[in-house]
Amino acid sequence: MSGSDGASDEAVLYEATGSGVAILTFNRPDRLNAWGPDIAAGFYAAIDRAESDPAIRVIVLTGRGRGFCAGAYLGASGGAAKVGESMEKAGETNLAELVGERPPHFVTTLRKPVIAAVNGACVGIGFTQALMCDVRFAAAGAKFGAVFARRGLIAEFGVSWILPRLTGMAVALDLLLSGRTFLADEAVELGLVKEVVAADDLMKRVMEYAEDLAANCSPASMAVIKRQVYGDDARDVVAANDLSEVLVREAMSRPDVIEGITSFLEKRAPQFPALSPTDA
Known part of the structure; x- marks a missing residue:
């Protein structure tokens, strides 16, 4: 694939292929691509670039390393003692400063198909972001979770809108109320994922699908x-x-x-x- 650009330290990598597919890669593997202002800004810029480029017909979203997006970045584990203070400040902060200027559902308003290649942990806001993509593929063994209730939170950023539409009310309530994690094999059974693919073959399969849309x-x-x-x-x-x-x-x-x-x-x-x- 050609057309790759962007230094390796960029939070979101952008690659435009000659087949009309833009590949956006979350690039914070050291934290399992947990969502933060850096990823948010890079994601919006990359999405806008792909959406405005007439040569791009399909967008693929994935993560580098072992995670797709492991929820919001809460800081290093050693910062647990300061959580109370951080949450008090967060309660007074504009959410846009924490998660970015756009809600995850803006992906559904794009004119071009967005395909998620879920390569690993897909949790919290990462789970919501993946569900807002139009089609999802997952690597075997990838973990999913709407873990909000286990963090004392609620169903955030439109997940309570999209999840029942994909799975039905009963399944959505199970996943949201329990906050349990589940694997890719169950995700495909629940209708959240189109296919489960061996990890080494995930991007090959996703690109076959994306390039078929782009070409035909x-x-x-x-x-x-x-x-x-x-x-x-x-x-x-x-x-x-x-x-x-x-x-x-x-x-x-x-x-x-x-x-x-x-x-x-x-x-x-x-x-x-x-x-x-x-x-x-």
Whole structure:
């Protein structure tokens, strides 16, 4: 893969491949990529870069080392004696200063698909961030956990919105109330993960999936479909159907439909145009 840039000390690494995929890698392996202001700022900058680049059609998010994102960075273990003082100050602090300027659900508003390659520990805000991605793959043995109740916290940053939509109410309540950790094999059974892959094969499999989307799916279609899926959850079926009829008429005026049908009939790979500023 080519196009890698960014020094190794950057909190989030960015790589643009020739196949139209941007790979964003959390780069704080010494703390299992626990979320902090450095990762937040790097993540937003990398997401904005990928979203605005017409050559990028799919975004992949992963972590370096043994963790995907092991929750919020709480400091070194030796700082336990100062937790009370820190939490008192935190209660008076703007949350944006602690976790960043954007909530995790902003990922659902992006026009491009975001695929999580969960390579290891995926806990707390890292768990929420992964769930806000559109599709998730996981390495065998990766640990997941909505551990908020075990830290005296509540269901943070939209996890109580996304989790029941992926698993159903009963499973969501089990995971949130117990705060238990569970492995990738259970995550796939619960519908949180599409596939579990051997750790050494995770990125290869994720890139196969991402590159298939980039090569064969209309960027404009994917952008609109994302908007439909997340928006239709708040609509009844009649409203969703009525909106889809409007969107179909809009799609008919784009070159993507002609190219999609023509390439199918000609038995060749489609050549869909990049997203325009007005798509979706």
